[in-house]
Amino acid sequence: MTLVQLSELAGVTVVNLSVLKNDRARAVRFSTLTAVCDALGCQPGDLITVERAPGVAEAHDHGRGAVGA
Numbered sequence: 001m002t003l004v005q006l007s008e009l010a011g012v013t014v015v016n017l018s019v020l021k022n023d024r025a026r027a028v029r030f031s032t033l034t035a036v037c038d039a040l041g042c043q044p045g046d047l048i049t050v051e052r053a054p055g056v057a058e059a060h061d062h063g064r065g066a067v068g069a
Helices: 003-010 014-021 030-040
Strands: none
Touching: 003 014, 003 030, 014 030
């Protein structure tokens, strides 16, 4: 599917989809995410993954470092 086709199905501009596709987005509106998911017949988790930066604590660490945890 092209960005133009997805744009037409989702009602989201090609420019906004291009920003998302090329990993230049700083944020995603829930309405955009919902529209894309509706158009593709998927769930948000099918489109988004979380990549932690090196040195960033995991959620189960509760903000504590490895030493003395």
